[in-house]
Amino acid sequence: MALAKLAAAIESRWDRVGLANILLLPIGVLFQVIASIRRTAYSLGLLQSHRLPVPVVVVGNITAGGSGKTPVVLLLAEQLCAAGFRPGIMSRGYGGSHSAPKEVLPTSLATTCGDEPLLMARRALCPVWVGRDRVAVGKALLERHPQVNVLICDDGLQHYRLQRDIELVVLDRRGLRNGLPLPAGPLREPASRLSRVQAILANEGATAQALHRQVAGVPWFDLRMQPKQWHKVMATAADVPRAATDVAQWNDCAIDAIAGIGEPERFFEAVRSLGLEPLCTAFPDHHVFEAKDFSALRGEVLLMTEKDAVKCTSIAPAKAWYLSIEATVNPDLVRTVIRPLLENAHGSAPA
Numbered sequence: 001m002a003l004a005k006l007a008a009a010i011e012s013r014w015d016r017v018g019l020a021n022i023l024l025l026p027i028g029v030l031f032q033v034i035a036s037i038r039r040t041a042y043s044l045g046l047l048q049s050h051r052l053p054v055p056v057v058v059v060g061n062i063t064a065g066g067s068g069k070t071p072v073v074l075l076l077a078e079q080l081c082a083a084g085f086r087p088g089i090m091s092r093g094y095g096g097s098h099s100a101p102k103e104v105l106p107t108s109l110a111t112t113c114g115d116e117p118l119l120m121a122r123r124a125l126c127p128v129w130v131g132r133d134r135v136a137v138g139k140a141l142l143e144r145h146p147q148v149n150v151l152i153c154d155d156g157l158q159h160y161r162l163q164r165d166i167e168l169v170v171l172d173r174r175g176l177r178n179g180l181p182l183p184a185g186p187l188r189e190p191a192s193r194l195s196r197v198q199a200i201l202a203n204e205g206a207t208a209q210a211l212h213r214q215v216a217g218v219p220w221f222d223l224r225m226q227p228k229q230w231h232k233v234m235a236t237a238a239d240v241p242r243a244a245t246d247v248a249q250w251n252d253c254a255i256d257a258i259a260g261i262g263e264p265e266r267f268f269e270a271v272r273s274l275g276l277e278p279l280c281t282a283f284p285d286h287h288v289f290e291a292k293d294f295s296a297l298r299g300e301v302l303l304m305t306e307k308d309a310v311k312c313t314s315i316a317p318a319k320a321w322y323l324s325i326e327a328t329v330n331p332d333l334v335r336t337v338i339r340p341l342l343e344n345a346h347g348s349a350p351a
Contacts, residue, residue, distance in 0.1 A: 008284050011065060014177045014186045021184045028181035035158070035189060042160040051163040052138045055150050055345035057338065058164045060157025062193050063186040066262020066285055067172040068203045068225060070116045070307070071327035073154045076168075077124050079334045080150060085342065086126070088148035090137040091117045092155060093130030095286040101131035101140035110311040115286060116154065118310045134162045150342055158188055165345040166338060167197040170223065172263065175211055194218065199337050201329060219337055224328045227270050233309045233320040245321065247274050255279065256299035260287030260308050267305050270323065278303060291315045 013020050041047040059076065061067045073089060080087045093104075096114035104113045104121040113121075113130050121128040127145045131137035134156050142148055153159070157167060178185045194200060194215045201223040230245050255276055259267040260283035268280045279299060283289075289312050294302065302320040304312065309322035 024184040028184040032181040055165040057166040075327040088127045099132040104128040172203040228324040233316040254299040256297040
């Protein structure tokens with residue numbers, strides 16, 4: 001908990017350049033030097049990377065923190081299925097206890113597989129696997145599901161041990177924030193890294209236009225996160241939530257809204273855009289919720305994100321609801337960028 005609070009305190013300063021950022025900058029420079037040496041070692045073959053027998057699409061970013069990658073992975077899996085491919089999804093499973101490759105099922109627990117993989121397993125119509133070593137995860141997934149002919153890697157842009165055919169970077173409205181390397185800022189890699197990816201997906205990208213001009217020649221697609229429906233948070237982890245409601249019935253209710261995601265304010269704004277006036281409480285990203293987290297919430301209705309809901313199905317009060325989110329992006333992303341590259345990689349094409 002103390003480490004989570006320290007990380008949250010550091011991240012809260014990434015939107016500006018102050019004394020704390022300057023003091024942390026030498027560590028950040030050292031971090032980027034080490035990252036650059038590691039990246040060069042893989043490119044020169046000094047460190048061994050591995051190619052899987054099917055094409056790999058990495059959906060990642062060069063900044064720490066959430067930017068909307070999970071909805072993009074789900075959208076990409078859906079569009080690839082529609083295009084005739086048979087995708088599989090692999091993830092690190094951040095926040096879960098499993099380090100060895102393991103399949104994630106809709107009935108899995110977030111404490112073992114991580115919150116985002118569990119969300120994807122409940123939404124995606126394709127296999128979802130987690131594990132620390134993405135190469136081992138890919139091999140295990142393909143052995144269990146030999147029909148899969150393309151792998152989508154949720155995050156892993158910096159996991160250079162895994163060779164990839166396509167790199168997609170997701171940027172949210174915060175862009176690169178103060179533009180400094182970790183921990184002085186959010187950057188895992190310098191901004192120049194963006195010039196080597198196949199496409200950039202700008203989530204509410206108005207603030208990223210200056211960056212857009214710096215990355216010449218890389219296709220740029222507008223990404224939107226669309227709120228869909230409110231669902232009841234079910235009583236057991238085995239249930240797949242299906243009930244939905246109209247927010248009009250909450251107009252005269254006292255409402256609490258909670259979020260343990262990379263940018264909680266994005267969720268709170270979505271709630272307010274529906275005409276609701278919640279009392280908002282932010283938690284650290286990937287927060288492990290406990291029943292006591294709800295005891296101080298006095299509202300008649302409790303609203304949360306889908307990512308948080310998958311961790312709370314056995315402890316959330318009956319008044320809890322979550323909002324499902326769906327990513328939308330120009331279909332040309334698959335038609336003009338992804339499909340041609342996949343069809344050329346390994347000679348792969350839809351059956």
